[in-house]
Amino acid sequence: MAILNREEAQALMQKVLSHSKADECEISLRGTEGGNIRYARNNISTAGDISTISLSVTSSFGKRSGTASINEFNDEALKRVVARAEELAKLAPENPEYTQLRGPATFKESAGYVEATAKMTPDDRAEAVAKSINAAKDAQLEAAGFIENTTSFNAILNSKGLFAYDKDTDVIFTITTRNSAGTGSGFAGRGFNDVTKLDTLTATKIAAQKANNSVNAKALEPGKYTVILEPVAATYMLENMFRGLDARSADEGRSFMSKKGGGNRIGEQLMDEKVNIYSDPFHPMLPGNTWNREGFPLEKTNWIEKGVVKNLAYSQYWAEKKGVKPMPMPSNIIMDGGDSSLEELIKSTEKGILVSRLWYIRLVDAQTLLLTGLTRDGTFYIENGEIKYPVKNFRFNESPVIMLNNVEALGKVERSISIESYRSYLIPPMKIRDFTFTSLSDAI
Structure with a gap:
């Protein structure tokens, strides 16, 4: 039954x-x-x-x-x-x-x-x-x-x-x-x-x-590096940001979408122009629910367009309070990518680090969405467009908002799951400059 x-x-x-x-x-x-x-x-x-x-x-x-x-x-x-x-x-x-x-x-x-x-x-x-x-x-x-x-x-x-x-x-x-x-x-x-x-x-x-390729990892000094995040790593990082697409928490000063002095950041250039994030329950690669718990239909919605905040979600109550139309939270999230493969992103990198996966991410500061976590399951040093050798894992301190301001290139979109929620997203591999690693980890 x-x-x-x-x-x-x-x-x-x-x-x-x-x-x-x-x-x-x-x-x-x-x-x-x-x-x-x-x-x-x-x-x-x-x-x-x-x-x-x-x-x-x-x-x-x-x-x-x-x-x-x-x-x-x-x-x-x-x-x-x-x-x-x-x-x-x-x-x-x-x-x-x-x-x-x-x-x-x-x-x-x-x-x-x-x-x-x-x-x-x-x-x-x-x-x-x-x-x-x-x-x-x-x-x-x-x-x-x-x-x-x-x-x-x-x-x-x-x-x-x-x-x-x-x-x-x-x-x-x-x-x-x-x-x-x-x-x-x-x-x-x-x-x-x-x-x-x-x-x-x-x-x-x-x-x-x-x-097999991550054996005999070498230690690199912590610092700011150009990184290539594979989709599973990028997904876990960005999922923490997607949860903040809510107008009420922003209006009440409780999120990275809060505007100094009050209100939210709709209309602000928050990220690099390459960044487009939207939801579409009818996307063939990532179909989602077409209605929400309050009984409102879900349609294709642009959340971030060319780096500009276009929409935030409004519950029925908060929409009535603010005199706007209700905007349901999305049932899926899609981030546009480019035409490059992961291999092509690696070839375009003079010096950098390939990150296979991130884990144990925790919030440090809600206002800036500063996160901390660790790399694991294969972290590699890139030089002159080639993977040279495995490196020991790092702890990072980074905000996905700042990260998406430092986008150098985006690869082809893939369907990827979050290792935290097991939700699926459409996320590209991404090449990011000045990603902050703060210390080394001996874990593999």
Whole structure:
């Protein structure tokens, strides 16, 4: 029962709504099913399947609201969850930020659901993992990895007549390879809606090459370097910035988008002219949800255009307070790139450092978005357009905003996953000048 189609979801929520006595009532329904395999030291360690479905009811009397949730769906349970939400609403204080529910709307269908991914079996996952393990063995390395496929749906329905439904699929794969001496390490991560695009063999070979090539790393002095960030490294760095595309946090002085003296930085030249960041739920390489939790449609939106801040997200409440049109947070993020391959970016570099991956990134200063973190899984010195040798890992202190002011070149856009959230983005490899490394790390 975990995955309901549009008609089944709507019928169930209509039944729940029929029990409501509140001024306003909103029901949300979500289901997920899928499976995973985790492996380490070239052997599968765990495997499993998951199937969950839950329903939440938010009832409101005036500006008082209460929410209750269930994961059982007999008639008595449906009546009980509505009664509980109404009971909580009557006990709750008034919400000064309460906004009325939206009425009927039509939403375009997302392209995020792929039948081949939804039909993945334990055997399919095992076969994908076997290819990875065999590739690691062939390279005389030990592999540790994870593969998970998920099919999910989301639906909302309210007493004003709004109904929205979305179904999608996702498959993620991460692989770390190391030599037996613990002196070389490589990583690759992939994420797709369509499992037919996932190639675990090639990904593992890339990780293996990184591991074998990173042995006998030399120490370089910390300082400012030209760096080439591979997409998985750039994604993890930039994800921290994407979370700041919110008008309220900017207007209240809590983010890097806050303007000195008050307000936000819409209209300001914040980054290099090469930087274009937008969202588009209908992009064929990265389809996303077409509506948000408040019932607003998601459309293609420019956030940064030629380095200028064009838009920030406004919730319904904050939009009403500021007298502007609501602007939902994006369901995906895309950064334009160039025509160069990673290899061509390396060839164009006189002296620099190739960064395969960043990890353990933490916020230092919210106002400047200064971050600190470490390189890992293959860091290499570039000289005269060639990779000369591996180097020891660095700790960095850098802001993605400053980083995007120092863009020298961008490569071809790739679909990349964040190792923090496992969300997918379209991000190019990027060549950045004056990237700040502050100290060395002995970790590999």
